[in-house]
Amino acid sequence: MTAPYTYVECYEHRIVDGKVVAREVERHHLNRDRADNRPENLVSLSVHEHAQVHHHCDVLDDIVRLYGEGHSTVAVGRMVGRDNAVVYRHLVAQGVPIRNKVNRVTDAEREQIAELFREGRSWAEVGRITGRSSYSLAKVKNAL
Numbered sequence: 827m828t829a830p831y832t833y834v835e836c837y838e839h840r841i842v843d844g845k846v847v848a849r850e851v852e853r854h855h856l857n858r859d860r861a862d863n864r865p866e867n868l869v870s871l872s873v874h875e876h877a878q879v880h881h882h883c884d885v886l887d888d889i890v891r892l893y894g895e896g897h898s899t900v901a902v903g904r905m906v907g908r909d910n911a912v913v914y915r916h917l918v919a920q921g922v923p924i925r926n927k928v929n930r931v932t933d934a935e936r937e938q939i940a941e942l943f944r945e946g947r948s949w950a951e952v953g954r955i956t957g958r959s960s961y962s963l964a965k966v967k968n969a970l
């Protein structure tokens with residue numbers, strides 16, 4: 827699912843000067859499908875460049891995964907060592923719906939969360955029951 831966008835990101839990353847890499851040391855599959863050896867899917871990179879491209883792609887995958895787990899763009903940025911604006915742009919380009927503050931915990935949810943904590947439920951249980959991230963739960967709990 828992330829492959830088409832990863833392709834774009836990696837490709838952009840490689841064409842900064844509008845030039846193709848001269849040294850043919852390793853073949854990188856732009857769509858990351860190693861069985862796809864069509865010329866348009868291959869780019870030649872030095873060993874160092876190849877490692878960088880893969881690290882970059884891993885970071886992009888991590889951004890989507892961590893945000894999906896409920897972390898804020900700021901928190902995700904801290905975790906992957908990128909500015910939160912970079913995180914935000916990547917999520918938007920990837921078509922990930924951005925959670926906004928209006929969508930945050932409602933008063934009714936806040937009461938439910940508080941009640942569950944008062945019952946002595948664990949964070950994991952409260953998270954499962956309410957479908958809220960530990961980030962949202964912490965905000966409610968801290969306000970109690």
Ligand SMILES: [Zn+2]
Pocket residue numbers: 853854855876880
């Ligand atoms: Zn590769």
